[in-house]
Amino acid sequence: MRRSGSVAADDHIIYRAERLMADYIGCIDDDALERWPLFFTEDGLYRIISRENYRRGLPASFFYCRGQGMMHDRIMSLRRANIYEPHVYRHLVSGLRLVGEEPMGGWRIHTNFQVIRTMHTGEMAVFAVGFFDDVLVERDGVWIFREKTVVCDSSRIDTLLVIPI
Amino acid sequence: MSQATTAELSFQWPALGVCRVPYQVFTDPALYALEQERIFRGEAWHWLGLEVETPSPGDYMTQRIGDTPVIMVRDAQGQMQAFINRCAHRGATLCVEQRGHAQQFTCVYHNWTFDLAGRLRGVAFRHGIRGQGGLPADFDFAAHSLHRLRVEVLHGLVFATFSPHVAPLSEYLGEQMTAHIARIFNRPIRILGSYRQFMHNNWKLYMENVKDTYHASLLHLFLTTFGLNRLSMEGGLEISPCGGHHLSWSKRHVEELAGTEYAQGKMRAMQKDFQLADPRLLQSWGEFPDRITNAIQGIFPNFVVQQIQNSLALRLMVPHGVDACELYWLLFGYADDTPEQAEQRLLQSNLIGPAGLVSMEDGMIGSWVQRTIAQDPEETAVLEMGGRDVTHQGSRVSEASVRGFWQRYRVLMDL
Numbered sequence: 369m370r371r372s373g374s375v376a377a378d379d380h381i382i383y384r385a386e387r388l389m390a391d392y393i394g395c396i397d398d399d400a401l402e403r404w405p406l407f408f409t410e411d412g413l414y415r416i417i418s419r420e421n422y423r424r425g426l427p428a429s430f431f432y433c434r435g436q437g438m439m440h441d442r443i444m445s446l447r448r449a450n451i452y453e454p455h456v457y458r459h460l461v462s463g464l465r466l467v468g469e470e471p472m473g474g475w476r477i478h479t480n481f482q483v484i485r486t487m488h489t490g491e492m493a494v495f496a497v498g499f500f501d502d503v504l505v506e507r508d509g510v511w512i513f514r515e516k517t518v519v520c521d522s523s524r525i526d527t528l529l530v531i532p533i
Numbered sequence: 534m535s536q537a538t539t540a541e542l543s544f545q546w547p548a549l550g551v552c553r554v555p556y557q558v559f560t561d562p563a564l565y566a567l568e569q570e571r572i573f574r575g576e577a578w579h580w581l582g583l584e585v586e587t588p589s590p591g592d593y594m595t596q597r598i599g600d601t602p603v604i605m606v607r608d609a610q611g612q613m614q615a616f617i618n619r620c621a622h623r624g625a626t627l628c629v630e631q632r633g634h635a636q637q638f639t640c641v642y643h644n645w646t647f648d649l650a651g652r653l654r655g656v657a658f659r660h661g662i663r664g665q666g667g668l669p670a671d672f673d674f675a676a677h678s679l680h681r682l683r684v685e686v687l688h689g690l691v692f693a694t695f696s697p698h699v700a701p702l703s704e705y706l707g708e709q710m711t712a713h714i715a716r717i718f719n720r721p722i723r724i725l726g727s728y729r730q731f732m733h734n735n736w737k738l739y740m741e742n743v744k745d746t747y748h749a750s751l752l753h754l755f756l757t758t759f760g761l762n763r764l765s766m767e768g769g770l771e772i773s774p775c776g777g778h779h780l781s782w783s784k785r786h787v788e789e790l791a792g793t794e795y796a797q798g799k800m801r802a803m804q805k806d807f808q809l810a811d812p813r814l815l816q817s818w819g820e821f822p823d824r825i826t827n828a829i830q831g832i833f834p835n836f837v838v839q840q841i842q843n844s845l846a847l848r849l850m851v852p853h854g855v856d857a858c859e860l861y862w863l864l865f866g867y868a869d870d871t872p873e874q875a876e877q878r879l880l881q882s883n884l885i886g887p888a889g890l891v892s893m894e895d896g897m898i899g900s901w902v903q904r905t906i907a908q909d910p911e912e913t914a915v916l917e918m919g920g921r922d923v924t925h926q927g928s929r930v931s932e933a934s935v936r937g938f939w940q941r942y943r944v945l946m947d948l
Contacts, residue, residue, distance in 0.1 A: 416888065420631075421726035428726025428864040430888040432879050437811025442883075442890070444810075449754040451894050524729040524859070525887035528896040 372475075378466055385477045385504055386464055388511045393459035393481075396532060401446065404532060405439035406512075409505065413515045414439055416533055418523035419498060430529050431518075442532065452530050454488040457495070459533075474505040474514055481518075483533055496520050496533055542567070546948050547913055551776075551936040552921040557910035559735040559903060564946075565855040571946050572834050573599025573852075574695040578705050580836040580849055581605040581615060583863070584689045585722060586632065591649060594632040597851050598693065603682065604628050604638070605691055608649040613686055615693040616651045616679035627679075638679075651679035687711065688718035690847075706832065709771060710778045713830050716821065717838055717845065721868040725878065729861050730887040734899030736835060736850050736858040737942075742895050743831050743848075744938050746770055746781045746929035747918050752898060755890045768827075770926040772934050777833025777941030779934035785826035785842070814880050817842035831934065833941050841891070843874070844881040856903055860896075862886055 372378050392407050394400075408414060416430040433439045460482045467476040478499055485495035496518075503515040518533045542563055547553040558564055573579065579598045582605050586594055593606035595618055602618040604627065618627050620640035627638050627647075637654065638647045646655035653674045661667030682693040685702040692702050703711050732739060742748065750757040768783030809815065817826070820843060830838040837848040849861040862885070866878045884891040906912070916939075919931025923940050926933050942948075 418726075418728050421728070424726070426724065426726035427875075427879055428728065428882060429879065430728065430886060432883055434813070434880065435811060437809075438814055438880075438883075440810045441814065445755050445890050450890070451752065451754070452897060523727070524731050525896075526731045527733065527887070527900065528730075528893040529888035530893055 372466075372469065381475050381504075382464060382466055384506075384511045385466070385475070385479075385502075388504065388513075389461050389464060389479055389500075392513075393461060397456065397458055399456065401443045401531070404443060405436040408436055408439065408512055408516070409507065409514045411435045412439075412513055413517075414513070414532070415516075416518040416520065416529070419519050419521050420523045422517070422519045430520075430525065431532065439532075446530050450530055452528055455531075456486050457531055457533070458484045458486070460484070461500075463499075470503055474503045477502045477504055481533070493526070495526065496522070544948065546943060550921070551923065551939040551943070552916045553913040554741075554916065554939060555911065555913050556906035558942075559738060560855060560907050560910050562855050565735075565852070567946060568852075569599050569601075572942075573601065575945055576694075576696050576699045577834055577945065578685070578692040578694045578699065578702050579834075580832070580847070581691045581693050583722070583724070583847075583865075584613065584686055584691055585724065587613070589634070591634045591636055592632075593628060593635060595628050595630070596849075598682075598695070599852055602626065603693065604679075605684075605693070606635075606649055613684050613691050614650060615682040615684050615691075617682075619680070620645055621647070621653060621677045621679055622656075647679050651681045653677045653679075688714050689722070690714065690718065706778060707773045707775075710773055710780065710830065710832065713780050713828070714838060716823075717828075717840060722845075722865045723868045723870065723875075725864040725866055725875075725882070727861065727863045728886060729859050730896050731853075731857070731859050732896055732899055733857055734903040735855060736852040737938075738899035738902055739850050739858060739860065739895070740831065740835060740938060741935050742899060743829065743837050744779050744934040745932060746829075746934065747932055748898075749929075752894050753891050755884075768929055770929050770931055770934055772923055772925055772937045775833070775941050775944075776923045776937030776939075778831060779937060780828065780830045781929055781934065782825045782828040783929070784824050814883055815842075816877060817881065818874070818877070831938075833938065839885070841884055842881055843878050844885055845878070846882075846885060 372381060395403050414431060414433040421428050433442060461479050463480040465478045467478055470476055478501055480499050482494065483496040484492055486492045498518065498520040501517040501519055502513055504511055505514045544557060547555060581596045581603060582594050587607045590607050590609050590611060593604055596603050596605060604616050604618045606614050608614045620627050622640060622643055622645045625640050625642040627640055644657035645653065648654050656668060658666065659668050682695055684691065684693045687702055699705060766783040766785060771780040826842055828840040835850040839846045839848060845865050847863045851859045851861060853859055864882055866875055887893060887896055916932040916936050919926050919933045923933055923937040
């Protein structure tokens with residue numbers, strides 16, 4: 369399906385989006401969270417929302433960050449203020465799909481994700497499954513997110529959600 | 534179950550009363566079963582949902598009262614009704630969806646049909662086929678309605694009870710608690726959404742946490758560091774005469790630090806170099822004439838009305854067996870919110886919920902208790918902050934409302 373005018377151009381967008389997605393999940397899974405806000409435009413929107421709220425057009429979200437500053441504050445809080453048991457994520461992404469071009473520029477991309485959470489005890493569990501509803505833009509030759517909505521299939525979070533998805 | 538069940542329990546509340554809580558109450562399956570009978574199906578009112586969630590006749594939603602699944606529906610006359618979510622024929626679940634619209638409830642198993650008031654209206658093959666089979670001629674439809682609950686609506690909040698004896702809702706809540714609900718629900722609201730948080734602890738450990746005004750500035754470092762809630766702020770703790778309900782409140786802008794341990798920087802929670810890169814998150818506006826900025830109201834047994842600045846939410850704690858539970862969060866604003874106000878409520882919602890910068894620790898701390906107490910059910914927790922009894926407190930450095938919860942619990946449970 370053509371989205372950008374040519375198959376070759378579509379393939380290029382998908383290639384760049386796949387590279388961004390790999391870098392993004394690598395940043396989180398490697399615990400390089402201080403770099404996480406840099407994957408967004410300065411005023412970028414990041415939110416994590418349940419599929420139920422998303423479908424019903426209700427805005428209540430688990431995370432709701434407007435701009436890199438709030439993302440930075442999330443990480444500062446995670447490092448310095450919040451108390452939780454040590455754990456790591458492993459993201460698996462697949463099915464990346466170019467949805468179309470945005471009226472304000474940029475490309476809307478949908479990507480499935482799965483997050484497996486491993487606790488310090490060794491206990492492993494599927495923590496979240498869903499899809500990323502993203503708007504990607506190019507800034508100074510680098511592809512980043514202007515919007516990233518993490519839509520979780522389940523409305524239920526086990527215990528707490530502190531590390532971004 | 535009856536009095537005999539209490540006798541079978543190897544349980545005795547400590548002589549010191551409600552300033553001691555035996556760990557057994559969090560771990561004993563027999564006590565859990567008794568709670569279902571005496572609290573969730575006993576002399577208490579239980580919040581189900583909001584009227585605005587079911588605006589038209591036939592709109593319904595499902596909820597739980599303890600372990601019992603319940604349907605809340607607006608009937609043909611516009612009245613709120615509640616039933617056990619179970620067909621009166623063979624016990625199948627009637628409504629599987631969390632919410633929906635129905636002209637009538639038809640069980641998928643054998644197509645028995647009930648109207649919106651719960652009356653049995655139709656039975657498939659009632660007269661059999663060609664004179665064979667079917668129901669006896671004297672089968673009494675009126676005797677096979679859905680199990681209907683008592684329902685009351687207060688300022689748009691729908692409550693139900695299994696008890697024919699419990700006092701009317703406003704009496705159950707008392708004047709002060711009713712007034713606070715009226716304060717929050719002073720005009721039409723707009724629902725912003727809901728989510729759920731699963732916890733690996735007994736449901737009462739979370740209710741203790743909600744009623745514990747002492748822990749907030751100590752466990753939740755985010756809150757304290759930014760001056761959102763210090764126990765030195767002007768505030769108070771009100772407890773209903775029965776002990777079961779509480780209201781803790783504070784006013785953010787009236788604060789005196791001098792002479793407290795906060796001023797000396799002694800608390801782990803105080804970190805001076807910790808500043809927000811984007812303080813828009815904490816921007817708020819005064820929207821109540823009484824200038825109260827934070828108010829947490831706990832209604833016995835398991836319902837919470839929350840105002841944290843402009844973040845408004847209801848919480849329902851649903852037990853899932855003796856050592857697990859699920860907290861349902863419903864976030865709302867007002868129908869007349871400006872777009873800016875609606876956005877600010879969303880930004881502030883970063884403070885609450887399972888990912889709440891302030892509240893996330895509450896999802897975990899109960900499990901830290903649950904995992905340590907199982908082997909020592911006879912040992913007890915100590916609740917002596919603010920004294921040993923259940924009284925209104927000028928200070929929130931107190932566990933009085935936790936003791937109040939147990940006072941009410943003991944009466945209902947006959948323990």
